[in-house]
Amino acid sequence: MQIGRRDLFKLGGLAAALSFLPKGFLEVLAAEQEERDPSVVQVEWEDLPWKIDEKKFERFNQKYTMFSRTGWDPKVQEVAKQTPANMIRNIKEGKISTLLDYAFHSAGWWVVAKTTPHEMDYGDGGLVSWTSEGTSPLFNFSTGPWKANPELEEERKKFKSAMEKNPELMTNIVKKVAKHFGACLVGIAPYDPKWVYSHRVLNPRYHPGVDYKEEPLELPEGTRYVIVMAFEEDYFAMAMSDGGLSMGEQGWGYSQMAITSGAVAEFLRSLGYIGIPSGNDTAITIPYAISAGLGEYSRMGVLITPKYGPRVRLAKVFTDAPLVPDKPIRFGVYEFCSKCKKCAEACPSNAIPYGDPTWDPPTISNIKGVWKWHVDVEKCFEYWCKSGNVGCGVCIRSCPFNKIDWPAHSMFRDYLAPIIGGGTGRALDDFLGYGERVYSHQWWGFRYKDLVK
Ligand code: SF4
Ligand code: SF4
Numbered sequence: 090m091q092i093g094r095r096d097l098f099k100l101g102g103l104a105a106a107l108s109f110l111p112k113g114f115l116e117v118l119a120a121e122q123e124e125r126d127p128s129v130v131q132v133e134w135e136d137l138p139w140k141i142d143e144k145k146f147e148r149f150n151q152k153y154t155m156f157s158r159t160g161w162d163p164k165v166q167e168v169a170k171q172t173p174a175n176m177i178r179n180i181k182e183g184k185i186s187t188l189l190d191y192a193f194h195s196a197g198w199w200v201v202a203k204t205t206p207h208e209m210d211y212g213d214g215g216l217v218s219w220t221s222e223g224t225s226p227l228f229n230f231s232t233g234p235w236k237a238n239p240e241l242e243e244e245r246k247k248f249k250s251a252m253e254k255n256p257e258l259m260t261n262i263v264k265k266v267a268k269h270f271g272a273c274l275v276g277i278a279p280y281d282p283k284w285v286y287s288h289r290v291l292n293p294r295y296h297p298g299v300d301y302k303e304e305p306l307e308l309p310e311g312t313r314y315v316i317v318m319a320f321e322e323d324y325f326a327m328a329m330s331d332g333g334l335s336m337g338e339q340g341w342g343y344s345q346m347a348i349t350s351g352a353v354a355e356f357l358r359s360l361g362y363i364g365i366p367s368g369n370d371t372a373i374t375i376p377y378a379i380s381a382g383l384g385e386y387s388r389m390g391v392l393i394t395p396k397y398g399p400r401v402r403l404a405k406v407f408t409d410a411p412l413v414p415d416k417p418i419r420f421g422v423y424e425f426c427s428k429c430k431k432c433a434e435a436c437p438s439n440a441i442p443y444g445d446p447t448w449d450p451p452t453i454s455n456i457k458g459v460w461k462w463h464v465d466v467e468k469c470f471e472y473w474c475k476s477g478n479v480g481c482g483v484c485i486r487s488c489p490f491n492k493i494d495w496p497a498h499s500m501f502r503d504y505l506a507p508i509i510g511g512g513t514g515r516a517l518d519d520f521l522g523y524g525e526r527v528y529s530h531q532w533w534g535f536r537y538k539d540l541v542k
Pocket of ligand 1: 389487
């Protein structure tokens with residue numbers, strides 16, 4: 090077959106079209122998609138059901154979290170001591186959790202245990218360091234020969250000046266980077282110092298060999314925004330709550346929090362901005378997550394997102410980069426929770442309230458001056474230790490919003506739940522068998538006790 094000049098032009102055109110097609114696809118895929126379900130509406134913070142009494146409100150001292158109390162409160166230390174013995178009891182009984190499940194647990198918590206217990210208390214260390222110091226200059230752009238390099242500083246200055254005029258673009262850049270490095274949801278909250286701990290704690294329980302210390306905490310001048318990220322936990326692993334396997338899944342969430350928030354903070358620092366990564370350390374995350382439009386607050390005291398329900402872990406990065414904040418969202422969680430109460434019934438420690446929100450914190454570990462549902466975190470923590478785990482998650486497993494993101498489930502959330510409400514909605518959820526416990530042999534595909542005698 091002979092190919093003429095005209096054919097060559099045609100082939101050239103086809104090749105050009107084909108080479109453009111993947112590029113076009115990539116651009117569409119890379120574009121920031123606004124995911125908005127029909128039931129989700131954006132509101133102002135003032136329109137949320139929750140109230141703050143500025144006269145009673147106090148910035149929360151991290152010393153009073155249950156985790157920090159294991160460093161100084163004899164009553165809590167006595168309770169926490171029970172965990173290892175109860176874990177061994179579980180392994181020997183092999184009913185709820187086996188050695189295999191606890192091995193999974195250790196694997197899930199590996200990143201936190203090895204590099205970043207800081208994200209459980211003091212912050213500013215390991216993967217959640219506030220600066221780039223101590224990293225290899227071979228791979229890191231802010232240390233060694235790069236530090237204070239005048240040409241680099243000049244380029245940073247030009248970049249920052251361009252972004253100051255285009256915060257929408259900077260927001261898209263940051264969200265894209267956060268998603269690429271592992272976040273499932275990303276939102277931007279304005280920085281409100283109200284939710285930063287008044288004091289932070291270094292607890293020998295997480296940092297063996299150090300002395301317990303508390304110190305006042307302020308974030309750097311100029312901090313403007315909080316990038317809030319959610320990490321999905323696997324539906325089936327969390328269906329095994331509570332036990333070694335679901336704890337491993339929670340641990341993996343914490344590991345992801347440290348990796349991704351650390352990477353996003355380093356990205357910002359490399360551009361010359363403040364980048365302070367944070368897990369449970371430094372500040373209370375849920376108010377920022379609400380403000381960033383990731384979800385609504387619930388009866389069981391956690392955030393419920395439209396896409397993953399309560400099955401997420403949260404991390405954040407504080408920055409002075411110019412960003413466009415998102416708005417809080419509502420999709421009927423408050424109304425549904427008012428009637429549902431499934432988590433309160435499922436809670437093995439009776440820690441979740443059945444009544445209306447109140448101003449009264451039940452323990453010293455609850456924040457003052459906020460009208461909301463307060464979970465009795467002392468009861469909750471005591472149960473964790475008795476059950477031989479470092480967490481529980483039964484409430485998360487039981488919640489009707491805890492669903493795989495399938496069309497049938499989003500249709501229920503968007504169209505049916507607002508009509509039938511939390512009472513009937515919860516009854517239907519029970520009838521269909523949602524929220525029931527799955528056992529670890531169903532996940533592994535064999536019974537440990539049948540093999541290991
Ligand atoms: S189980 Fe029911 S009451 Fe509890 S958080 Fe979920 S929807 Fe709200
Ligand atoms: S984690 Fe467990 S003990 Fe704590 S509130 Fe939830 S269900 Fe209750």
